[in-house]
Amino acid sequence: MYDRELETLDAERLRAHQRRRLRALIGGTLAANPFWTAKWRAAGLASPDDLRDRDDLQRLPVTAKRELVDDQAAHPPFGTNLTYPLERYVRVHQTSGTSGAPLRWLDTQASWEWWARCWGFVLAGAGVRPADRAFFPFSFGLFVGFWAGFEGARALGALAISGGGQDSATRLACMESLGATVLVCTPSYALHLLQVARERGIEASKLPVRVTVHAGEPGAGIPAVRARIEAGWGARAYDHAGMTELGAYGYECEAQAGLHVNESEFIAEVIDPATGAPAAEGELVLTNLGRAGSPLVRYRTGDRVRLATTPCACGRTFTRLEGGILGRLDDMLIVRGVNVFPSAIEAIVRRFPVEEFQIEVFRDGELDEVRLLVEVDGGAPGARRVQDALRSGIGIRLEVAAVAAGTLPRFELKARRVVRRSPP
Ligand SMILES: [Zn+2]
Numbered sequence: 001m002y003d004r005e006l007e008t009l010d011a012e013r014l015r016a017h018q019r020r021r022l023r024a025l026i027g028g029t030l031a032a033n034p035f036w037t038a039k040w041r042a043a044g045l046a047s048p049d050d051l052r053d054r055d056d057l058q059r060l061p062v063t064a065k066r067e068l069v070d071d072q073a074a075h076p077p078f079g080t081n082l083t084y085p086l087e088r089y090v091r092v093h094q095t096s097g098t099s100g101a102p103l104r105w106l107d108t109q110a111s112w113e114w115w116a117r118c119w120g121f122v123l124a125g126a127g128v129r130p131a132d133r134a135f136f137p138f139s140f141g142l143f144v145g146f147w148a149g150f151e152g153a154r155a156l157g158a159l160a161i162s163g164g165g166q167d168s169a170t171r172l173a174c175m176e177s178l179g180a181t182v183l184v185c186t187p188s189y190a191l192h193l194l195q196v197a198r199e200r201g202i203e204a205s206k207l208p209v210r211v212t213v214h215a216g217e218p219g220a221g222i223p224a225v226r227a228r229i230e231a232g233w234g235a236r237a238y239d240h241a242g243m244t245e246l247g248a249y250g251y252e253c254e255a256q257a258g259l260h261v262n263e264s265e266f267i268a269e270v271i272d273p274a275t276g277a278p279a280a281e282g283e284l285v286l287t288n289l290g291r292a293g294s295p296l297v298r299y300r301t302g303d304r305v306r307l308a309t310t311p312c313a314c315g316r317t318f319t320r321l322e323g324g325i326l327g328r329l330d331d332m333l334i335v336r337g338v339n340v341f342p343s344a345i346e347a348i349v350r351r352f353p354v355e356e357f358q359i360e361v362f363r364d365g366e367l368d369e370v371r372l373l374v375e376v377d378g379g380a381p382g383a384r385r386v387q388d389a390l391r392s393g394i395g396i397r398l399e400v401a402a403v404a405a406g407t408l409p410r411f412e413l414k415a416r417r418v419v420r421r422s423p424p
Pocket of ligand 1 (some may be wrong): 082253254255257260312313314315316
């Protein structure tokens with residue numbers, strides 16, 4: 001279960017903890033799991049004894065999502081990253097499919113408990129206690145999303161309330177009647193619920209919600225988005241990072257100084273995405289230590305991060321990603337020679353009374369042209385103010401067009417606000 005002592009281990013003891021768990025993982029995986037056995041034998045690993053120290057991990061190759069997708073396509077439906085016979089697995093989930101075909105992932109009894117344990121760190125970091133009532137406005141479909149968060153709330157001893165199979169108005173009524181004190185959803189959906197509350201004359205800030213926890217998008221790490229959620233709900237909003245195939249690895253503490261990586265359950269590395277060399281800022285590479293049935297070792301997350309160099313005020317010794325996830329490497333746009341992450345655009349757009357927005361990208365040769373559609377108060381003059389702020393904030397002039405309220409798509413799961421179109 002959630003363990004405060006693990007979060008405050010000194011560097012030496014934490015490394016010893018990781019080394020012990022890594023050896024157990026490699027030992028159990030090598031020879032048993034066809035995917036990793038093939039990959040590691042090709043890299044020259046004969047025995048787990050070849051990995052004596054945590055740093056020896058770097059002798060193993062990194063793995064990209066493409067390899068997992070290809071493996072599942074070649075060996076449907078679950079691929080070959082299976083350490084045990086299929087009857088050992090008790091849960092199946094899949095990625096949200098925002099970037100291509102969904103990836104399916106199986107969990108054993110033990111690894112499903114592991115998910116709940118990891119979410120215990122996330123919720124405890126946000127100050128959630130057993131007396132809390134946590135509401136999950138989530139569809140509870142195949143996407144793992146907040147299934148694991150629901151289990152985490154239960155494991156922590158809080159009351160876990162399902163918001164599945166309900167529309168937004170019913171969810172608000174349910175939160176009110178059951179006295180929800182914690183809201184767990186994507187940042188977009190927290191904003192959408194506020195809009196629905198306004199339309200119905202409900203003052204969300206008067207509800208007993210005191211903590212909101214967000215994942216699925218970078219939103220809660222973006223100051224302007226966080227400020228809107230916190231003002232609307234009268235609560236503190238916390239960011240969290242996780243992936244279906246990896247687990248729930250990153251969370252904020254009360255200091256809200258970036259994301260801590262749960263180093264008792266994951267080994268984090270940051271590499272230069274071009275060369276693979278260790279770097280202070282670059283791509284996050286993670287190894288999960290508690291999902292033995294389908295582990296990931298040195299997995300390229302595709303997330304750009306920057307490692308903090310100073311200890312956190314909260315006393316946790318787990319490493320920290322400054323500013324959370326800075327952006328998805330494959331989302332990066334190159335607009336007139338300037339690298340722009342959609343999250344940087346969102347950080348500026350959300351300072352304005354914008355209900356929803358969309359980034360249209362037109363690729364012309366090697367260049368990205370970007371047009372921003374915004375549902376903004378004040379129509380064209382409102383759009384112009386957004387444009388001016390973008391120009392001074394990121395240094396380039398983007399076309400910004402106002403569209404009528406309610407015309408852009410709304411999202412309950414991961415938002416898809418970047419839309420690629422062919423040039424007009
Ligand atoms: Zn901290």
